[in-house]
Amino acid sequence: MSQGSSKTDAPQGGAPAIRVRALNSASWNPSGEYVLYWMVAHRRPSWNFALDRALFWAQTLGKPLIVLEPLRHGYPWASDRFHAFVLQGMAAQHEAFEKAPLTYYPFVEREDVPGSGLLEALGARAAVIVSDDFPAFFLPRMQRAVARRLDVRLEVVDSNGVVPIRLANKLFARAYDFRRFLHRSVQSWVHDAPRAAPFDGVELPPAQLPAHITERWPRASSALLNAEREALAELPIDHSVPPVDELKGGWRQAEQHLQTFLNWRLDRYHKDRNAIEDGAASGLSPYLHFGHISAHQIFGELTRREGWSPEDIQAKNASKREGFWSMSPGAESFLDEVLTWREVGFNFCTMAPGDYDRYESLPAWAQQTLAEHADDPREHLYSLGEFEAGHTHDELWNAAQMELVHRGVMHNYLRMLWGKKILHWSASPEEALAIMIELNNKYALDGRDPNSYSGIFWVLGRYDRAWGPEREVFGKIRYMTSESTRRKMRVEGYIQRWAAEVEDA
Known part of the structure; x- marks a missing residue:
């Protein structure tokens, strides 16, 4: 490609078009030094449409890929608990990306090293910026504000759930109606999934982070990435809410929780999900929230375990909690939670962005x-x-x-x-x-x-x-x-x- 494109004629690939949005009207920059993936919500090294999209851009343009995963300290309710969970995930990312064809840049904001200006500094040298489309908390507001200050295309990619958050383009007031929509539109989403091994066969030129940027905004220390108590104590966050020692963050921990659930609790999920003693809950919600595991991976692992294919769908049972998927009772009950009940919330936040918490x-x-x-x-x-x-x-x-x-x-x-x-x-x-x-x-x-x-x-x-x-x-x-x-x-x-x-x- 020899010239920049507008936000309407950017190349398609890496993720379904319905999951990709430009946040500004700037063009991609053919003379940019690298593609930048600004990772803020889908914090995982696979099963991630935003990562797939960034890799697509890098391969298409023949540019290196830099993955910036920042952690700011000024977000509402910032505490040792949430920082530790995210940092443990960043440590796992660091390990996963060591042999990947990209440069991983973990940055943790400190009081003496504020993060303001980092994105703009990296963006000034970027060919295009890709980020995560997450419809809640402070993230949409932050991304819109940054997009206005950039002279290069910033696009966000939806990798929140199995169903694209903008597929419906309407707000559902009842879970029953959303379930019916989900079932009747199944062929529009069930075949699309992000890559489980996104780096297989991918070769990219190496990236070198500009020295003046890493000097001003240094990479997170090993003490921070290990979420050491002394390192956390130096950050201007709430220290009265401590980390949870028995729950560690990161994609490896998330996958272990998923396998434990599938192997030991799924079969009785429909009977014991609400039991307090020896219940059958999945325990995956913290990992889903912080993006350490993908709903697509959960869906894929579950359907493989069940020996399921789309041909097994019983269309006559559309909108019913049971019988649509032709799976075991535990699997059908769990899918209704992770698809219908989880993703109807994403629908509300997407369609009512200023009202969902009012x-x-x-x-x-x-x-x-x-x-x-x-x-x-x-x-x-x-x-x-x-x-x-x-x-x-x-x-x-x-x-x-x-x-x-x-x-x-x-x-x-x-x-x-x-x-x-x-x-x-x-x-x-x-x-x-x-x-x-x-x-x-x-x-x-x-x-x-x-x-x-x-x-x-x-x-x-x-x-x-x-x-x-x-x-x-x-x-x-x-x-x-x-x-x-x-x-x-x-x-x-x-x-x-x-x-x-x-x-x-």
């Missing part, structure tokens, strides 16, 4: 019934601090909160109960929403994610329907109690396990 985005019926019961008497009222410390009258709720605080995760069923009782014990539904978002995003490894926002807003009626009988505080919102949970499942061991943490809080 109270006003709730369905009209939910806002009406909550308003009608806003002044109902509450037997118990707790402040954010009391909720955070697990100082309520309900020992099961307290145990769930302590699991969130200390492990960074919470049992799936208890997470629903946790939210329902915050609604029950807060002065208003708006206050309840603010408390749920604050606690979830501060402590949960899978927080700040479209899927976790779906769960929080489901508590208040999103993706649900009106229920009866009408109750105080809840109105027509679905009601849950600790007492009913105790009747459904064994919880005493769980409560006992976390009781000491409540006492120490």
Whole structure:
């Protein structure tokens, strides 16, 4: 290619066109020294459409590829917990990329080494910049701001889920409708997947990072990449939320969790997913959130295990939770969670980018019934601090909160109960929403994610329907109690396990 192209006639390849968007009107630069992949969400070395797209550009232009994976410190709720998880992933990336035909550039912002200006400095020498299309948290706003300051094409690539986030081009108010769309459009997405071995057969010229850039913005130290406590302590982030020692970040850890789930829990997922003792949850949500594993890889591994092919689809069962895929009950139940329920959240954040975390985005019926019961008497009222410390009258709720605080995760069923009782014990539904978002995003490894926002807003009626009988505080919102949970499942061991943490809080 001898000249730059506009954003409308850029070459196609590396990823389905529906997954690629230009964020500015600048052309790609034929005299650029390299292709730059600005990795901010899909933090993995394979099964990654954004990486595939960057490799395509580099091969097409005959340019080296630089992968910049930065970690800033000024994002909301930045803490040792989230930094450590991301840094452990960066260490795994460093190892994976050592023999790859690219230059990996891990950068960790410090107070004395701010990251501002780095992207522009690298972009000034780039032929094109590729980044990740993630529809939530601060990332879209940050990318748009940077795109306006660049003189070279910046495009973002969707590698969030199995279904392209812009395939529907409409917002689904019900999971049932999204499931029906997903099933009926299956041939539009089921055959496309990013590459499991993206570097096979790829040869690129070597890249040399400009010395003046690495001097001003040095690569992350080995101490930081190892998430050593002393190195974390020097960063201007929240040190009161410590790392979770039993959950390490990175694509290798993610793959181990996936294999453990497929080998030992998938077969009983449909029966035991909500069990508290010896449950069958996948444990993959933190790795999905930080991009350490791809929904495509999960789908691919699962379908290979099941011996499945697209010809097995039962179109007559479109929109049904079971029977569409012709797989085992555990596999069908898990696919409904990882496809329907996870990706409907990405649909909402994509189609309502400024509203997905606002109270006003709730369905009209939910806002009406909550308003009608806003002044109902509450037997118990707790402040954010009391909720955070697990100082309520309900020992099961307290145990769930302590699991969130200390492990960074919470049992799936208890997470629903946790939210329902915050609604029950807060002065208003708006206050309840603010408390749920604050606690979830501060402590949960899978927080700040479209899927976790779906769960929080489901508590208040999103993706649900009106229920009866009408109750105080809840109105027509679905009601849950600790007492009913105790009747459904064994919880005493769980409560006992976390009781000491409540006492120490």
